[in-house]
Amino acid sequence: MKGAVFTNFQEMIEDEFGMECWEALLEKCDLPSGGIYTSASTYDDQEILSLVGALSEYSNTPVPSLVEAFGRYLYDGLANSLPPSMMTYPDLWSLLEAVDSVIHVEVNKLYPDALTPKIIVTEKHDNGVTLYYQSPRKMCLLAIGLVHKAAESFGTPVTIQHTCCMNEGADHCSLLVEYIE
Amino acid sequence: MDYEAAFLRERKARKNAESVLEKKSRELHFTNLSLTENIDSLHFSVLENKFLAHIGRYGIERPRLRDFLPTIVNDMMRLSEIPFAAYCHFPFDEKQGNFHSYLLQNPDIANGETLEIKSSEVEGLITEVEPLIRKSGRTHLQVLDLVIDNRPIDTMIALPIICLDRLSGIIILFTKELTSKQNQALNVFRTGIKQLAIIMEHRYQEDKLQATYEEISATNAALKQTQKKLMQSEKMATVGQLSAGIAHEINNPMGFIKGNMGALNDYVTDFIRYVETAKTLTEQSLQSSDNEVNNAAKGLNKIWNDVDMPFLIEDSQHLLNESQQGIKRIIDIVGGLKRFSRQSDNKKESCDLNQIIDEALKLAHNELKFKGTVSKEVSPVQPISGNSGELLQVFLNLFVNASHAMNEQGELTIHVSENAGGVSIKVADNGCGIDQKHLDAIFDPFFTTKEVGVGTGLGLSISHGIIEDHQGTIGVTSEPGKGTEFHIWLPYEKVA
Numbered sequence: 001m002k003g004a005v006f007t008n009f010q011e012m013i014e015d016e017f018g019m020e021c022w023e024a025l026l027e028k029c030d031l032p033s034g035g036i037y038t039s040a041s042t043y044d045d046q047e048i049l050s051l052v053g054a055l056s057e058y059s060n061t062p063v064p065s066l067v068e069a070f071g072r073y074l075y076d077g078l079a080n081s082l083p084p085s086m087m088t089y090p091d092l093w094s095l096l097e098a099v100d101s102v103i104h105v106e107v108n109k110l111y112p113d114a115l116t117p118k119i120i121v122t123e124k125h126d127n128g129v130t131l132y133y134q135s136p137r138k139m140c141l142l143a144i145g146l147v148h149k150a151a152e153s154f155g156t157p158v159t160i161q162h163t164c165c166m167n168e169g170a171d172h173c174s175l176l177v178e179y180i181e
Numbered sequence: 182m183d184y185e186a187a188f189l190r191e192r193k194a195r196k197n198a199e200s201v202l203e204k205k206s207r208e209l210h211f212t213n214l215s216l217t218e219n220i221d222s223l224h225f226s227v228l229e230n231k232f233l234a235h236i237g238r239y240g241i242e243r244p245r246l247r248d249f250l251p252t253i254v255n256d257m258m259r260l261s262e263i264p265f266a267a268y269c270h271f272p273f274d275e276k277q278g279n280f281h282s283y284l285l286q287n288p289d290i291a292n293g294e295t296l297e298i299k300s301s302e303v304e305g306l307i308t309e310v311e312p313l314i315r316k317s318g319r320t321h322l323q324v325l326d327l328v329i330d331n332r333p334i335d336t337m338i339a340l341p342i343i344c345l346d347r348l349s350g351i352i353i354l355f356t357k358e359l360t361s362k363q364n365q366a367l368n369v370f371r372t373g374i375k376q377l378a379i380i381m382e383h384r385y386q387e388d389k390l391q392a393t394y395e396e397i398s399a400t401n402a403a404l405k406q407t408q409k410k411l412m413q414s415e416k417m418a419t420v421g422q423l424s425a426g427i428a429h430e431i432n433n434p435m436g437f438i439k440g441n442m443g444a445l446n447d448y449v450t451d452f453i454r455y456v457e458t459a460k461t462l463t464e465q466s467l468q469s470s471d472n473e474v475n476n477a478a479k480g481l482n483k484i485w486n487d488v489d490m491p492f493l494i495e496d497s498q499h500l501l502n503e504s505q506q507g508i509k510r511i512i513d514i515v516g517g518l519k520r521f522s523r524q525s526d527n528k529k530e531s532c533d534l535n536q537i538i539d540e541a542l543k544l545a546h547n548e549l550k551f552k553g554t555v556s557k558e559v560s561p562v563q564p565i566s567g568n569s570g571e572l573l574q575v576f577l578n579l580f581v582n583a584s585h586a587m588n589e590q591g592e593l594t595i596h597v598s599e600n601a602g603g604v605s606i607k608v609a610d611n612g613c614g615i616d617q618k619h620l621d622a623i624f625d626p627f628f629t630t631k632e633v634g635v636g637t638g639l640g641l642s643i644s645h646g647i648i649e650d651h652q653g654t655i656g657v658t659s660e661p662g663k664g665t666e667f668h669i670w671l672p673y674e675k676v677a
Contacts, residue, residue: 007199039199040206081203109210110203 001045001137002114006037008077009051012070017059025054039081042113045137064141071145075153078146082106092154093129096147096177097121118172119143128158128178138166140173147177225260225362229369232256236373240380246270246350247280253377254352258287261366264332265355267303269311271348273385281307284329284355302327306337307353314341315348320371325355333357338367342374344381417646420626428515435515439508446501453494460485514639531564532572534604534671535597541576542595548584553591562597562604566674567651575644579608579667582640585631586612586665603653603672614661623657 013022026035029050033043052070056063079087086106089095096119104116117135131147133140144160151158161176235252238244247270254266264287270280284303306325314321320340327334334355342350352374356363463485466478484490542555549555583593587610596607615623622628624645629638648655653671 038195040202081200083207110206 001043001048002039002111003037003041003043004039004077004081005048005074006043007039008074009048009070010035010037011077012073013055015073017055021055021058024058025051028054028058042111067139067141068145068148071142071147072149073145074142075146075149079150079153092147092151092156092158092177093121093124095150095154096129096131117143122174125178127181128176130163131175131177133173133175134166134171140165140167140175143173144175147175151177221362225366228256228260229366232260232369232373233376236377236380239377240383243384246272246381250350250352251282251285253373254282254285255288257352257354257366257370258285259289260369261354261356261363262289263287263354263356263363264290265329265334266353267307267355268350268352269307270350273347273349286330303355307351310337310339310353311351314339314351318343318348320367327355329355340367340370340374342378342381344378345385349378349381417626417642424626431511431515435508435511439505439512442501442505442508446505449497449501453498456490456494460490528568529566530569532567532569533564534562534572534606535559537569537572538576538595538597538606541573541580544573544577545580545584548581549593551589552584552587553589553593555593555595557595557597559595559597560599562599563673565604565651565671567671568647571647571650575647575669576606576608578640578644583608583610583612583665586610586614588612600670603670606669606671607666608669609664609666611664614663614665615657615659616661620657620659624655 010022013025022035029047031047031050033047037043052063052066055061056066059066082103083106086103089098099119104119107114107116115135115137117133117137117139120132121129122132123130131143133143140162144162147160148158157180158177159180161178163174163176164170165173232253235256239246239249250268250270254268257263258266266285266287268282268285272279281304306323310321310323318341320338323337323339325334325337334357336356336359338354338356338359340352340354341348342352352370359367459481463478463481466474467482469475469478538557538559542549580593584591587593590611592611594607594609596605596609598605619628619630624641625638626642627638628642645655648669648671651671652674653669655667655669657665657667659665
C-alpha cells in the first residue's frame, strides 16, 4: 500500500490519540518497516492491518469503525496531495465519476506500481448514484469514509447503503450513495 | 528544550521533500511519456522508411509486381499495426490474368497458423469493392462486421494502385477502429503507392523504350545487311553489263576467227598434201637425166632444206591446233561471261538433284579419279524447279574445284537432304582450304588464286548467279589445311 496512506494514518493517530499511542502501536506490532514511512514508497498491506488491529485494541473500538473513520481523515490528505488543477469538481457526483477516469490515472502516472481500487459510478439516480467498488484489499469501508468526507467537503452530506460487500463473499461491493433529504 | 517544535519542523521538512519528490516524479512521468512518444514516432519513421525504401527497390531490382506486393503489404500492416490485409493485381499483360491474394496476417501478430478461414468472405468483399474502386479511382472506406481469427473487424480500407490511368492493383486493409496513428500511416501509404505507380510507369515506359530500341537495332542490322547485298548485286550488275558488252564484242570477231581457222586448217592440210606430193616429184626429178628438170628439182630441194619443210609441216599443224584450243578457251570464257550476265535462256523444268549430282560426278570423274574417294550421303528428295544444265554446271564446278584443292588422299563428301522447305546440299572436301582473307571474295567475278590459264575466276561467281536465279542460297565455310564445305540450299517451288 502507498506510503501516503501510512503517513496519513500516523498523523491521524497523533492527532486523535497522541504520539504515545503511535509509539505504543509500533512497539506492539514490530513492523518490518519499523514505522518509518514516506509517501514516496510502498509498504506491505499487512502493516496497515496490524496497525489498525492494534489501534482497535488500544482504543477499544471495532476495526470497521476505525477504518471508516480513517477514510474520513484520509480524504483531506489525499485531496491535498493532488495537483490543485485536479480538485476543481463542482459537486460530489462529478468527483466520484472522476475517481477512476482521472484521479487514479494520475496516481498511476506518478506511481506506476500503485494498486488503485476500481471505483466506478455504475448508475445515476435522481438523488444519488450507485458506486461499484472492487479491490483485492476489500477495504470498502475506507472508501465509504472517503465518500462521506468528500460529501461533507461539498456541503452535501450523504447516506451510504452497502447493498453487497466483498467481505461477505461478493465479487465486488455496491454502494448506494444518496443525499440526505 | 521544546522537542515537539523541532519534531513538527522535521515533519514539515519531510512533507516538503515528499512534495518535491512528487513533483519530480510527475516531471519524470511526462519526460518518460514524451520519450515513449519519440520512440514511437522514431519506430514509425523507421518502418515508414523501410516501406518507402522497399518501394524504391521495386524500381532498382525490378521484381514482378505480383511477387513484390506481399512485401509492401507486410510493411503496411507492420507500420499501421493493422492485423489483416489482402491485395489484387491486374497485370498490364492481360494474358497473365488477374490475381487475388489470400487474406494475409500482420507478421508481428501472426502465430504461424495459416488463415484459410474467411477467405471466401474476404474474396467476396474484394469482388464487391473492385468495381467501386474502378469507378472512383480513390481510397475506399467501408464499415464491416466481421470476426477474423477472434479479432473483431469493423473497417475495410481499399487503396487503389493506379498506373497510366489504369487500375493495376488494390491493397485492402482490415482493422478495428482506425486510430490517429493509423490515419497517419494511411497518408504515408497513399504517398508510397503513388510513388510505386510512378515507378511502375517508368518501368513500363523503359520496357517499351527498350523494345523499340531492340526493334530499331534489328531493323538497322537488316538494313545494313540489305545494303551490303545491294552493293554486291550492283557490283555484279555492273560487271555483268560490262561482261555482256565485252562478250558481244569478242564473240563477233571470234566467230569469224574460228571459222577462218577451220578453213585455214583445211587449207593447210591441202597444202601439206600438195607439198608432200611435190616432194615425191622432186625426189624423182633429181634422178632425172634431163638437166632442166634436174636443176628445177635441185632448186626445189634447196628450198625444202632451207626452210626445213618437215618442221614447218609439223609445226604449222601444231600451231593451228594450239590456236584452235586458244579460240575454244576464249569462246568458253565468253560463254561463261554471257551466262554470268544472265544471257542464257531461262527455261525451268523439274530437276532431280540427285540425278544431276550423279551426272556432274560422272563428268568430273577424270579430274577426281586420281584425287581419292567420293562418298555420298543422299536422302531421297523431291524434284525442284530449275534449269538442270545450269545446276549441273554448279555442281561440276564445285567438284572440279574440290579436285584442284585435294591431293591423292582426298575425300569428297556430298550430303543431300530435305531442309526448311527445300533441298540442302553440302559438298565438303578435305583439301587445302581457303584462306580467310579470300573467303569473302570467292564469289566475285574474275577472282581466282589459280595460276593464270588454269582458272578464269568465273566458276563460282557463275554458280552464285545460278543459285540466286533459283531463289536459293550458297555459302562456304573453310579452314586452311582442313578443307572446305560449300552448302547450297534450293527451295521447292511450283514446278513450272
